[in-house]
Amino acid sequence: QAAGVKLRLAASASATDARAITMEEVFAPAVADFATYEGHYGSSLFKQGTELEAISRGNLEMTIASAQELAEFFPEFSIFAAGYVHRDAAHQKAVFNADFMQPLKQKVEDELGVKLLAVSYLGKRVLNMRTPDAIMTPEALKGAKLRMPGSEAWLFLGKALGANPAPVPYAETYTALQTGAVDGQDNPLPNTVSMKFYEVTKSITLTNHLVDLNYLAVSKKVWNNLSDKDKGKLQAAADKTADAISAAIQEKESSLRTFLEGEGLKFHEPNLDAFRTRVQKAYLESDYAKNWVPGMLDKINAL
Amino acid sequence: MSFEFTACLVVVFLMAGFGAPVALSMIIGAIAYLGISGQDLALAGEQIIQGIYNSFVLLAVPLFIVAANIMNAGAISDRLLQFCVAIVGHLKGGLGHVNVLSSLIFSGMSGSAVADAAGVGNVIIRMMTKEGRYNSGYAAALTAASATIGPIIPPSIPMVIFALVSDVSIGYLFIAGLVPGLFMGLVLMIVNRYLAARMNVVVEARTPLREVPMITMRAFPTLMMPVILLYGIYGGVTTPTEAAAVAAIYALLLAAIVYRSISMRELTAAFRKSAISSASVGLVISAALIFNYIVATEGLPTQIANQLSSWNLSTIGFLLMVNLIYLVLGCVLDATTVILVVVPLLIPACRELGVDTVHFGIITMVNLMIGLITPPYGILLFVINGTTGIPIAQIIRHITPFLIILVGALLVMTFFPDLILFVPRLFGYSG
Amino acid sequence: MTSLLKMLKNTADNIAAAMLAAMFVTFLLQIACRYLFDLSLSWTVEVCLSLWLWLIFWVAAFCARETDHIRFDMLYLSVNKKVRRVFSIVTALVIICVFLYSLEPTLDYLWFYKIKKSPVLRIPLHYVFSIYGVFILAIVARYLWKLWGLIHPGLNKQREEREEI
Numbered sequence: 072q073a074a075g076v077k078l079r080l081a082a083s084a085s086a087t088d089a090r091a092i093t094m095e096e097v098f099a100p101a102v103a104d105f106a107t108y109e110g111h112y113g114s115s116l117f118k119q120g121t122e123l124e125a126i127s128r129g130n131l132e133m134t135i136a137s138a139q140e141l142a143e144f145f146p147e148f149s150i151f152a153a154g155y156v157h158r159d160a161a162h163q164k165a166v167f168n169a170d171f172m173q174p175l176k177q178k179v180e181d182e183l184g185v186k187l188l189a190v191s192y193l194g195k196r197v198l199n200m201r202t203p204d205a206i207m208t209p210e211a212l213k214g215a216k217l218r219m220p221g222s223e224a225w226l227f228l229g230k231a232l233g234a235n236p237a238p239v240p241y242a243e244t245y246t247a248l249q250t251g252a253v254d255g256q257d258n259p260l261p262n263t264v265s266m267k268f269y270e271v272t273k274s275i276t277l278t279n280h281l282v283d284l285n286y287l288a289v290s291k292k293v294w295n296n297l298s299d300k301d302k303g304k305l306q307a308a309a310d311k312t313a314d315a316i317s318a319a320i321q322e323k324e325s326s327l328r329t330f331l332e333g334e335g336l337k338f339h340e341p342n343l344d345a346f347r348t349r350v351q352k353a354y355l356e357s358d359y360a361k362n363w364v365p366g367m368l369d370k371i372n373a374l
Numbered sequence: 375m376s377f378e379f380t381a382c383l384v385v386v387f388l389m390a391g392f393g394a395p396v397a398l399s400m401i402i403g404a405i406a407y408l409g410i411s412g413q414d415l416a417l418a419g420e421q422i423i424q425g426i427y428n429s430f431v432l433l434a435v436p437l438f439i440v441a442a443n444i445m446n447a448g449a450i451s452d453r454l455l456q457f458c459v460a461i462v463g464h465l466k467g468g469l470g471h472v473n474v475l476s477s478l479i480f481s482g483m484s485g486s487a488v489a490d491a492a493g494v495g496n497v498i499i500r501m502m503t504k505e506g507r508y509n510s511g512y513a514a515a516l517t518a519a520s521a522t523i524g525p526i527i528p529p530s531i532p533m534v535i536f537a538l539v540s541d542v543s544i545g546y547l548f549i550a551g552l553v554p555g556l557f558m559g560l561v562l563m564i565v566n567r568y569l570a571a572r573m574n575v576v577v578e579a580r581t582p583l584r585e586v587p588m589i590t591m592r593a594f595p596t597l598m599m600p601v602i603l604l605y606g607i608y609g610g611v612t613t614p615t616e617a618a619a620v621a622a623i624y625a626l627l628l629a630a631i632v633y634r635s636i637s638m639r640e641l642t643a644a645f646r647k648s649a650i651s652s653a654s655v656g657l658v659i660s661a662a663l664i665f666n667y668i669v670a671t672e673g674l675p676t677q678i679a680n681q682l683s684s685w686n687l688s689t690i691g692f693l694l695m696v697n698l699i700y701l702v703l704g705c706v707l708d709a710t711t712v713i714l715v716v717v718p719l720l721i722p723a724c725r726e727l728g729v730d731t732v733h734f735g736i737i738t739m740v741n742l743m744i745g746l747i748t749p750p751y752g753i754l755l756f757v758i759n760g761t762t763g764i765p766i767a768q769i770i771r772h773i774t775p776f777l778i779i780l781v782g783a784l785l786v787m788t789f790f791p792d793l794i795l796f797v798p799r800l801f802g803y804s805g
Numbered sequence: 806m807t808s809l810l811k812m813l814k815n816t817a818d819n820i821a822a823a824m825l826a827a828m829f830v831t832f833l834l835q836i837a838c839r840y841l842f843d844l845s846l847s848w849t850v851e852v853c854l855s856l857w858l859w860l861i862f863w864v865a866a867f868c869a870r871e872t873d874h875i876r877f878d879m880l881y882l883s884v885n886k887k888v889r890r891v892f893s894i895v896t897a898l899v900i901i902c903v904f905l906y907s908l909e910p911t912l913d914y915l916w917f918y919k920i921k922k923s924p925v926l927r928i929p930l931h932y933v934f935s936i937y938g939v940f941i942l943a944i945v946a947r948y949l950w951k952l953w954g955l956i957h958p959g960l961n962k963q964r965e966e967r968e969e970i
């Protein structure tokens with residue numbers, strides 16, 4: 072059967088990233104009998120953070136979106152960008168499939184024309200510092216310049232952790248760590264390895280302050296034009312891909328710890344309660360929490 | 375190549391050839407492409423707007439242009455010129471050597487060739503052409519050629535991105551760039567020496583030794599500028615992008631307070647001039663970003679990689695072919711895009727053929743930088759035209775010898791990987 | 806008329822210079838706050854990027870003369886005045902037509918951004934990006950003016966005056 076629909080995906084992940092590789096190896100063959108998959112990685116088609124608009128305007132079919140990007144349109148999503156909300160990959164999936172998530176998904180479909188197909192795990196953000204010392208409590212971060220992506224939501228997270236957040240572009244972070252323009256950065260271990268931050272830092276403190284996620288998203292218009300059978304196939308392909316990505320990243324996180332220890336980085340277990348209490352308090356007192364769906368946080372915690 | 379893409383290129387070259395501004399020609403070509411292929415016409419504007427709005431690193435360019443124009447308006451470059459003449463004026467091609475040396479120093483603080491050409495390049499072109507010492511086309515061509523060294527010597531944004539897609543150590547890549555960068559500087563100086571003799575550049579009388587301390591004293595605060603910027607970056611005070619603003623404020627303080635050589639009127643004029651030239655440079659660079667979208671949509675990188683692997687080349691044949699492809703792509707595409715899109719397609723072949731990835735990374739960098747000065751479509755040529763007003767035709771007339779020697783240097787680096795790899799090996803690299 | 810145009814152009818240039826100066830000051834503030842007061846400002850990058858966007862299109866729309874633009878004019882300069890006039894008429898016509906052809910979708914794109922705000926200062930992005938629409942309209946107007954001068958050679962003198970300012 073000739074492949075009818077073209078599914079172009081644009082994402083900021085580089086072609087060598089686990090997400091891109093899984094899309095090519097799992098997703099593409101799974102949709103091959105009714106669609107042609109075409110992956111554009113490394114923001115080569117659309118700049119990072121503009122892919123949702125591109126889908127909405129009919130110029131793109133698929134993307135890998137973050138909760139932070141969705142929160143730019145729908146502040147309700149900022150709950151998933153807040154510290155210490157999700158616990159792990161299984162929790163993320165349970166939240167995504169829960170009944171209380173349905174109105175949010177519907178809103179994204181109706182107002183942006185984007186259908187969220189599946190959620191995948193992106194890793195636990197941890198502190199990666201230039202000094203070998205443990206950061207046991209938020210107080211130990213006082214005054215430390217912590218690199219954060221340059222948007223208000225990220226900087227808020229940095230402040231909530233107790234640090235002095237400094238917005239530095241991702242590509243300049245290595246040099247900033249090397250020269251001491253910043254004292255540390257926070258990213259999941261796979262990013263710390265792929266961006267070679269371990270070459271210029273000495274310790275990892277496992278704060279796990281944000282369990283990051285990605286949504287696999289497709290254009291609602293494209294979805295509506297599919298037959299019910301193909302819709303089922305696309306959904307199944309997305310689920311399978313998201314699970315494979317989550318598994319790949321979890322696998323990486325555990326193997327990379329050994330690798331990083333071999334590179335001389337010290338690993339520390341901080342006082343998680345101290346961090347969790349401080350961060351959750353900061354969020355609940357902030358304007359972000361005002362935008363959350365009432366009662367949502369309790370339902371998430373109850374899952 | 376599809377009909378739409380061919381039509382797009384024809385439109386761009388016809389419009390630019392007929393004398394329309396290059397940036398407008400590129401926008402028109404892109405709209406033609408989108409129209410013929412039935413896509414959203416707004417994508418041309420979308421790519422330009424988002425390209426500018428998301429490129430923090432590009433912000434160094436207008437600030438270095440401000441710094442250069444303040445130095446020129448405040449007679450700072452004149453003091454620097456007197457100093458350089460006193461030291462190297464009696465040598466054949468002395469100021470040309472200063473041009474190359476300044477790029478080597480500057481490359482240690484900037485990750486961008488455009489910033490080098492627009493900043494320190496602008497100052498040195500003025501020095502070289504003052505009182506008819508050098509032909510302005512020659513000064514511009516040498517500036518463009520030496521600006522390519524910027525991202526070869528660390529810090530370098532393109533190398534960080536290369537490391538991301540190729541899984542090599544940024545530390546080793548940075549160290550590996552040192553010798554090739556110095557080597558490029560050396561060959562450019564040799565060509566400059568030869569051409570200066572052939573063009574019969576006036577050699578000045580040797581400055582009496584007793585006058586040198588006085589001239590040095592007067593230029594000393596200016597000579598401190600690179601020291602301050604380097605300290606700022608390596609001392610962790612500023613990022614390389616922020617260093618551009620430090621350069622501008624330092625130039626302003628020198629001109630306004632130390633030398634008292636700039637009036638409010640001249641300062642305003644310097645800002646107006648900087649605004650217009652940095653905007654024309656920014657417009658060309660961002661209009662060129664539309665081509666990243668078009669080339670990706672056309673699937674060109676994958677086609678090229680497939681073609682390449684179908685030829686079953688030997689290691690050296692592969693590297694030479696890759697060099698050729700880079701040079702062509704580097705003319706049209708942004709270096710970041712080539713690294714993110716094309717390099718991942720070539721890395722597997724590299725591994726199979728046993729090409730060292732650090733070696734491959736440096737060759738990629740040098741190549742993409744040479745693409746910036748390859749006529750007719752070389753961003754650095756446009757940038758120098760935009761900041762100094764020297765006609766592109768004049769720059770192109772003088773660029774050939776530098777282009778040839780840089781390609782020669784590239785071939786030497788291609789054939790002798792040890793030249794690149796011996797320094798990283800001293801630091802423990804096992805490749 | 807000419808003096809009014811001169812005054813407008815002068816004002817436009819000063820606004821451009823002010824935007825660049827504001828970028829410069831914002832950058833210095835960012836460095837000073839971090840270095841002297843250990844305080845990282847989050848709005849500075851966004852302000853600089855917005856000013857940079859506005860500077861580029863403001864200058865292209867209102868300040869840059871054709872000679873200020875980066876041009877690849879080897880062929881253009883090598884032909885005689887008559888051929889140059891033909892070249893100029895053709896390029897002006899193409900620019901006017903193609904920019905008008907893309908006008909409606911482009912404005913639609915800019916208007917789309919009323920639903921998204923800038924990352925730090927939360928300014929609706931259709932305001933930030935609106936300068937691109939201004940640029941498109943200004944370029945069409947400028948090339949219409951140029952075309953008018955080109956097809957009425959009697960007005961050539963005035964046109965040259967216009968090019969001077």
Ligand code: NA
Nearest residue numbers: 481484524527
């Ligand atoms: Na550099």
Ligand code: NA
Nearest residue numbers: 473477517520
């Ligand atoms: Na130079």
